Structure formats: C-alpha cells, structure tokens
Amino acid sequence: QNSRTKDIPVIMLTAKTSELDKVKSLDAGADDYVEKPFGIMELISRIKAVLRRSKKNESRVESFKDIVVDYDRYLVTVKEKEVKLTHKEFELLYYLVKNQGLVLSREKIMNEVWGFEFEGETRTIDVHIRTLRLKLGDAGKYIHTIRNVGYKLGD
Incomplete structure (x- = not known):
C-alpha cells in the first residue's frame, strides 16, 4: 500500500451485485460498496459515514x-x-x-x-x-x- 493514499476512504459504486464481487472489493480495501441503482441521499449518507469513521482513526x-x-x-x-x-x-x-x-x-x-x-x-x-x-x-x-x-x- 502507498503510505500517502492508504488512509483515503474508498466507496465502490457498481452495477455488480454478486456477493463475490462485494467480498473482493471489500477485501481489496474498499470501505463501502454501493450497488446501482442508488439514490443521491443514500450516497451522501454513506460518504458522510465513511468520512466520520476515517476521521476517528486519523492521527495528527x-x-x-x-x-x-x-x-x-x-x-x-x-x-x-x-x-x-x-x-x-x-x-x-x-x-x-x-x-x-x-x-x-x-x-x-x-x-x-x-x-x-x-x-x-x-x-x-x-x-x-x-x-x-x-x-x-x-x-x-x-x-x-x-x-x-x-x-x-x-x-
């Protein structure tokens, strides 16, 4: 992993819906997985949640x-x-x-x-x-x- 990017939150936005695709994405480092179709309000809430979690782990x-x-x-x-x-x-x-x-x-x-x-x-x-x-x-x-x-x- 790149030390400059390892703490950047990643959300997968995809049309793939199989459990295997979800597991592969999450194991590869994604913090969340959103399947199409999705609403903009759901996406914004998921972004806020991922950012909240990443801020808690952030050490300065x-x-x-x-x-x-x-x-x-x-x-x-x-x-x-x-x-x-x-x-x-x-x-x-x-x-x-x-x-x-x-x-x-x-x-x-x-x-x-x-x-x-x-x-x-x-x-x-x-x-x-x-x-x-x-x-x-x-x-x-x-x-x-x-x-x-x-x-x-x-x-």
Missing part, C-alpha cells in the same frame, strides 16, 4: 528521529522535552516533518504554511527556519537548506 502526530509534533495537542518535543514554538514555527515544523525526505521549495512552503503564493524574494521562511533550528537544538541539524530551491527535513 508526526515524528522524525527525536522530533515529535502533536498537532492536536499543539505540542513539540525533542528527546521528550517540550519545545516552545510560535504558531508559524509550529506550522512550518509540522509541514516539514509531514513531508520528511522531500525537497520543499520556498514557494510551496509559503503557499502551504502561510496560505498564499508569493511572487518575489522573501527572507521570511529563512528567518523562521533559522529560529526553528536554534529552538530544536541538536535536532535542528536535520533541517537542510537546498540552495536556490528550499528546504528538506532528513538525515
């Missing part, structure tokens, strides 16, 4: 090495010691840890963390990265600058 705790970011508790720890971060530092670290190993461009970071696209030169991200590295102590070494591109969290 991400980690890399000694860094643990608990989004729901708004808590960052390094070697089990709490690290106090500003809101944007927290959001930036969560984004880096969630995308560990990937090179993230400044534009992508600006769009995802700050919520807008910025055309031009900005040092905002660089300043936040510098502060993050300091606050994370030894673990700050895992945030790598990729010259003329952006940043990456990794070994």
